[in-house]
Amino acid sequence: MITDTLLTLFIQHWLSLFIVGLAIRIVRNRFNRGLNKYPGPFLASFTNWWRFYDVYKRRPELTHQNLHAKHGDVVRLGPNYLSFADPKALKTIYGLNKGFVKSEFYPVQQSVSNGHRLPSLFSTTSEPFHAQLRRSVNSAFSMSSLVQYEPLVTRTTEIFLTRTADLFASSSGPSCDFAKWLQFYAFDVIGEMTYSKRHGFIEENQDVDGIISYLGKLFDYVAPVGQIPILDLFFLKNPLYLLAAKYGIIDATFPVAKFAAQRVQERYPKKDGNGILPITDAEVKTDKSQPDLLSKFIQAKHDRPEFMTDQLVMTMAVSMALLLF
Structure with a gap:
């Protein structure tokens, strides 16, 4: 009544x-x-x-x-x-x-791979998680490690200078949009340092797989939506949208995440097509003579398997590209 x-x-x-x-x-x-x-x-x-x-x-x-x-x-x-x-x-x-x-502004900037959100050092709001992840990957960014990456940077720089001469040195050649050209260089340097493989921006003189364009649009999205974070749950982080992506109904994986996943799969003997990354053997396939960031992240997984999951390896690999924006 x-x-x-x-x-x-x-x-x-x-x-x-x-x-x-x-x-x-x-x-x-x-x-x-x-x-x-x-x-x-x-x-x-x-x-x-x-x-x-x-x-x-x-x-x-x-x-x-x-x-x-x-x-x-x-x-x-x-x-x-x-x-x-x-x-x-x-x-x-x-x-x-x-x-x-x-604040909840930060999770809006989390990448997505196969329907999974990838919280990073930047985008997580959990202090315990941040502390654990930082502890796991700290060695990858130590001064001694950074020195190890110098040959990778040098390799890309040499190609950058060669391509600059080939494309723009001639008086009859095209003009150089130097801001864009340097951005191509920066992405390829990060790709080389992270995966020992460039994205190919310099070689192709174009935005490979639309990665830069996508990231530009992504930040046009996260900047305003981050002011009212609940909106993200109706758009890119919509639970139904992520669920559909998880089961392959739609493709919601960020282009950078796709490139990172391919590089990780090249390191791992693939046993299973499921999951964020392939199931792996205990040994890491990498060139021991020339470590890169990915090898450090994978090593962190082996050193701290109770915390450093495949998903976090992917998170760190993707995060490196986002540093450029």
Whole structure:
């Protein structure tokens, strides 16, 4: 009886209830945690959609500069969002055990492979996971390891110089878009350092497999969507979309992840077509005389198999390409 009465009242007054609920939400956002004492755009204090639109226009840094010039070092850009312009705040915000945790902006930037999300050092919000992963791969980025990668960089640099001369040295040849050409070089250097194999940007003088174009579009997506992270669950990280990708109904794997998977499969004797990466033997197929980042990640898996899974090997391999954006 009571349930029927409440249901009847809800049906009769749903619009009024919606308006009251919306008003409560707006007022709560405005005065959230006392942040109303900080200056900023009035609309931004009520909703994150203001910031979404500003980022969508592609030049939010200009907005931030203008707002800080007007209001000072601390500006409110959302119901629960403050922007700091004082460098002294860096130590307080990013220092160890300061109590400031990463927001849900970061998981929006996770790559996807075969329907699986790939949380990385950058995109994870879990401090224990971050600490474990960093501990597992730290040796790959030590100074002694970086020195080992120098021959790989040299090899790509030599090809870069040769191709530059072949393509652009002639007065009758095409002009060189040097910014794009250097980006091709950077991607091939990272490919060589990570997999001992270039993507082929320099040799082909083009965006191989549309990787750069895809990453550009991806960041056009994650920048605004990251301001309202729940939107990601309706689009690229939609559970139904990922489930369909997991079972091969659709292909949601990022192009960089495909390249990384191919390079890993070349190192592993493949036994099974299932999973994120092929099932592997205990021994790693790699050139011991010339280690690369992938060999270090695979070694980390063998050193810490209880944590460093195939998925995390893939995550680290993909993350290296994303460093360039």
